[in-house]
Amino acid sequence: xxxxxxxxxxxxxxxxxxxxxxxxxxxxxxxxxxxxxxxxxxxxxxxxxxxxxxxxxxxxxxxxxxxxxxxxxxxxxxxxxxxxxxxxxxxxxxxxxxxxxxxxxxxxxxxxxxxxxxxxxxxxxxxxxxxxxxxxxxxxxxxxxxxxxxxxxxxxxxxxxxxxxxxxxxxxxxxxxxxxxxxxxxxxxxxxxxxxxxxxxxxxxxxxxxxxxxxxxxxxxxxxxxxxxxxxxxxxxxxxxxxxxxxxxxxxxxxxxxxxxxxxxxxxxxxxxxxxxxxxxxxxxxxxxxxxxxxxxxxxxxxxxxxxxxxxxxxxxxxxxxxxxxxxxxxxxxxxxxxxxxxxxxxxxxxxxxxxxxxxxxxxxxxxxxxxxxxxxxxxxxxxxxxxxxxxxxxxxxxxxxxxxxxxxxxxxxxxx
Amino acid sequence: xxxxxxxxxxxxxxxxxxxxxxxxxxxxxxxxxxxxxxxxxxxxxxxxxxxxxxxxxxxxxxxxxxxxxxxxxxxxxxxxxxxxxxxxxxxxxxxxxxxxxxxxxxxxxxxxxxxxxxxxxxxxxxxxxxxxxxxxxxxxxxxxxxxxxxxxxxxxxxxxxxxxxxxxxxxxxxxxxxxxxxxxxxxxxx
Numbered sequence: 001x002x003x004x005x006x007x008x009x010x011x012x013x014x015x016x017x018x019x020x021x022x023x024x025x026x027x028x029x030x031x032x033x034x035x036x037x038x039x040x041x042x043x044x045x046x047x048x049x050x051x052x053x054x055x056x057x058x059x060x061x062x063x064x065x066x067x068x069x070x071x072x073x074x075x076x077x078x079x080x081x082x083x084x085x086x087x088x089x090x091x092x093x094x095x096x097x098x099x100x101x102x103x104x105x106x107x108x109x110x111x112x113x114x115x116x117x118x119x120x121x122x123x124x125x126x127x128x129x130x131x132x133x134x135x136x137x138x139x140x141x142x143x144x145x146x147x148x149x150x151x152x153x154x155x156x157x158x159x160x161x162x163x164x165x166x167x168x169x170x171x172x173x174x175x176x177x178x179x180x181x182x183x184x185x186x187x188x189x190x191x192x193x194x195x196x197x198x199x200x201x202x203x204x205x206x207x208x209x210x211x212x213x214x215x216x217x218x219x220x221x222x223x224x225x226x227x228x229x230x231x232x233x234x235x236x237x238x239x240x241x242x243x244x245x246x247x248x249x250x251x252x253x254x255x256x257x258x259x260x261x262x263x264x265x266x267x268x269x270x271x272x273x274x275x276x277x278x279x280x281x282x283x284x285x286x287x288x289x290x291x292x293x294x295x296x297x298x299x300x301x302x303x304x305x306x307x308x309x310x311x312x313x314x315x316x317x318x319x320x321x322x323x324x325x326x327x328x329x330x331x332x333x334x335x336x337x338x339x340x341x342x343x344x345x346x347x348x349x350x351x352x353x354x355x356x357x358x359x360x361x362x363x364x365x366x367x368x369x370x371x372x373x374x375x376x377x378x379x380x381x382x383x384x385x386x387x388x389x390x391x392x393x394x395x396x397x398x399x400x401x402x403x404x405x406x407x408x409x410x411x412x413x414x415x416x417x
Numbered sequence: 418x419x420x421x422x423x424x425x426x427x428x429x430x431x432x433x434x435x436x437x438x439x440x441x442x443x444x445x446x447x448x449x450x451x452x453x454x455x456x457x458x459x460x461x462x463x464x465x466x467x468x469x470x471x472x473x474x475x476x477x478x479x480x481x482x483x484x485x486x487x488x489x490x491x492x493x494x495x496x497x498x499x500x501x502x503x504x505x506x507x508x509x510x511x512x513x514x515x516x517x518x519x520x521x522x523x524x525x526x527x528x529x530x531x532x533x534x535x536x537x538x539x540x541x542x543x544x545x546x547x548x549x550x551x552x553x554x555x556x557x558x559x560x561x562x563x564x565x566x567x568x569x570x571x572x573x574x575x576x577x578x579x580x581x582x583x584x585x586x587x588x589x590x591x592x593x594x595x596x597x598x599x600x601x602x603x604x605x606x607x
Contacts, residue, residue: 232427234500235427235429235430235500235521236427236429238430238433238500238521238522239427239429239430239432239433239434240433241522241524242433242434242437242521242524242525242528243433243436243437243525245437245523245524245525245526246436246437246440246524246525246526248524248525248526263524267522270500270522338548339548341548
């Protein structure tokens with residue numbers, strides 16, 4: 001277990017990695033609710049609402065036209081009024097309220113009103129058949145294929161019931177033409193529902209693919225910028241640092257402190273670049289410091305046997321401050337797991353008197369007596385702390401066991417940027 | 418006097434190194450190259466005592482270059498130079514036969530110190546710790562682990578050939594394949 005932990009911890013280097021994680025896997029992890037939301041967005045984007053309004057309008061005109069052309073019942077005027085209510089009335093309601101458009105209850109009421117009109121017209125070959133059909137559009141494009149098919153079957157069953165109430169019996173179906181008309185009346189709703197649901201499903205898929213491609217493109221752009229920062233700018237800064245460090249003993253005494261200052265600045269610049277490179281690879285995306293630390297702790301805890309507890313919350317901080325502070329804490333955390341082989345790690349985030357303090361304490365091997373050759377993690381942490389004006393302290397326990405890293409960040413007047 | 422060949426794909430780094438080495442009487446930059454096809458002709462022409470080799474050379478494996486340099490006669494010392502130098506490089510560098518490691522972030526005096534010590538025949542590499550060894554050896558196949566362990570113990574290609582019962586060319590291929598597997602620790606070009 002411990003070996004596995006160390007192996008993973010090493011692979012999970014604190015230095016820049018070029019594998020971006022979250023953005024890639026996000027589209028695969030769309031929750032059910034998110035899928036429903038995407039589907040609903042598609043109803044807007046693909047102009048399904050327009051189709052509904054158009055179909056409903058045509059159905060109303062057809063119903064009133066038929067009622068005007070033929071005497072259907074003794075109460076045609078009332079039926080026409082009903083058509084106006086179920087037609088333009090429903091169109092107004094649907095156009096004005098998104099909640100009604102996506103509410104199964106509203107769809108059901110709409111469908112029942114249309115079927116009621118069919119019943120009131122006393123014939124299943126009713127002038128209101130088109131109106132009844134148009135009630136299927138919104139459910140078909142919003143529900144998934146299976147549920148939409150179920151909705152379509154229910155509609156057909158209800159329509160058959162209405163037809164029986166209108167006097168449909170075995171004698172009526174003697175003629176082939178009547179049988180064919182009934183079959184058409186019952187099959188068309190199913191076809192409408194299935195075709196619309198399928199089309200809407202395909203469009204949603206297309207849109208999701210598009211979104212995924214866009215995420216991937218942003219991701220690769222991020223990696224490209226990270227690479228260029230690293231590859232070019234950082235090398236030049238290193239080179240400048242090297243050049244300047246070589247003149248240190250040849251400048252007169254008065255200039256020594258200036259040169260030292262410039263060297264520190266250059267070193268801070270490389271720390272800055274490391275931070276922004278890491279930032280591009282695993283972006284904080286505006287999350288708070290304590291959220292980032294908790295996420296990292298959970299990641300590490302999942303791959304090793306150490307117990308990592310995080311307490312306290314951080315306020316909203318400027319993005320650069322959050323990024324630097326997070327990298328320092330992440331490095332300290334990785335050191336505790338990687339080098340100190342700690343079993344228990346406690347992170348306490350505390351805010352008092354315009355200072356944010358973060359203490360990372362562990363029960364591991366403690367600080368090395370001498371710095372490991374080639375190990376620069378601690379000095380990089382120091383550079384980062386200096387960049388944000390923070391104090392960074394490393395202390396070992398009395399018997400040399402355990403390490404506490406304390407980061408003390410002044411945050412007075414730091415409004416989130 | 419230590420005659421040094423500089424291999425780095427960044428012109429800024431090569432120029433910087435040449436400039437800082439200029440006043441050092443005992444350290445002389447005799448060649449500077451970005452690697453690739455210029456590397457070997459320049460190496461043969463100048464026959465340096467020490468090669469300062471960038472760990473990350475795009476499109477080339479610095480570990481393989483190191484391995485081949487260490488097979489040349491006369492054999493140069495090889496010191497790696499990296500913007501991401503840390504302890505985790507210690508095993509890959511040892512497997513490649515390197516003599517030293519310097520971080521690109523250090524002051525010139527510290528770099529000179531590494532160059533002088535390597536030029537005297539010292540090994541200036543981060544130590545191999547147990548957890549590091551576990552981390553690097555863990556993912557390797559049993560055969561690779563054997564090759565890696567032998568190399569860390571200082572086995573030559575001839576020794577390897579004997580143990581693995583293959584010819585020298587076969588053993589060299591095994592080593593190069595191993596180096597490909599332990600490399601890393603550096604961001605890959607997107």
